[in-house]
Amino acid sequence: QQKVQQSPESLIVPEGGMASLNCTSSDRNVDYFWWYRQHSGKSPKMLMSIFSNGEKEEGRFTVHLNKASLHTSLHIRDSQPSDSALYLCAARMNTGGLSGKLTFGEGTQVTVIS
Amino acid sequence: EAAVTQSPRSKVAVTGGKVTLSCHQTNNHDYMYWYRQDTGHGLRLIHYSYVADSTEKGDIPDGYKASRPSQENFSLILELASLSQTAVYFCASSEGRSYEQYFGPGTRLTVL
Numbered sequence: 127q128q129k130v131q132q133s134p135e136s137l138i139v140p141e142g143g144m145a146s147l148n149c150t151s152s153d154r155n156v157d158y159f160w161w162y163r164q165h166s167g168k169s170p171k172m173l174m175s176i177f178s179n180g181e182k183e184e185g186r187f188t189v190h191l192n193k194a195s196l197h198t199s200l201h202i203r204d205s206q207p208s209d210s211a212l213y214l215c216a217a218r219m220n221t222g223g224l225s226g227k228l229t230f231g232e233g234t235q236v237t238v239i240s
Numbered sequence: 241e242a243a244v245t246q247s248p249r250s251k252v253a254v255t256g257g258k259v260t261l262s263c264h265q266t267n268n269h270d271y272m273y274w275y276r277q278d279t280g281h282g283l284r285l286i287h288y289s290y291v292a293d294s295t296e297k298g299d300i301p302d303g304y305k306a307s308r309p310s311q312e313n314f315s316l317i318l319e320l321a322s323l324s325q326t327a328v329y330f331c332a333s334s335e336g337r338s339y340e341q342y343f344g345p346g347t348r349l350t351v352l
Contacts, residue, residue, distance in 0.1 A: 132282075158338060160340070160341075168345075169330055169343035169344060169345055169346055170283070170330070170343050171343070172340040172341070175340065212280075214282055214283065216283075218337070218338075225296070225337065227285060227288065227298065227299075228273075228285065228341065229285070229299070230275075230282040230283040230284070230285075231282050232281055232282040233280075233281065233282050235280070
């Protein structure tokens with residue numbers, strides 16, 4: 127069973143609109159979440175990270191985290207065609223020691239249409 | 241900007257053959273990782289390392305070996321390549337376990 131579940135699988139957003147992506151961990155040991163963006167044919171690049179309850183905003187991107195429900199969400203406002211990409215949620219499970227393992231979800235494919 | 245390079249960028253291998261994928265980073269990072277990505281899907285961790293001369297198993301290590309001879313270099317070895325190992329392979333590095341991972345450009349491996 128996937129330890130990191132993302133929804134929806136795909137999303138079509140009008141240019142200038144809001145995109146909302148969800149990510150939930152089924153492992154209570156998670157202590158860090160990251161959001162990565164991967165344009166077609168390219169490598170993933172980190173967008174934002176969050177490990178405290180609440181909200182974090184950077185430009186047009188806002189991330190929320192609810193640690194009790196192990197749920198994080200990414201919101202993109204004023205979506206642009208350049209935001210069309212695969213968005214990957216990653217979680218670090220705190221298993222102690224020096225492990226830096228991340229578990230990635232399957233991703234949400236976002237398409238911004240003009 | 242952190243730099244991670246991979247070679248080769250693409251590779252066609254025959255079933256049962258040996259394949260070595262190489263990764264080099266100039267970031268002075270302790271952690272390095274190997275992931276595979278199947279078309280349209282997320283990343284799955286194969287092996288990782290947080291110190292030279294030591295490697296750790298990830299979530300899907302079967303059929304793969306890893307080698308970290310120095311802080312800068314991390315290799316992934318497929319001793320007996322199989323059709324199911326056709327995928328894009330990404331190497332990444334990070335300063336520590338709580339830090340951003342920087343990805344290389346990827347290697348597209350096709351096993352025939």
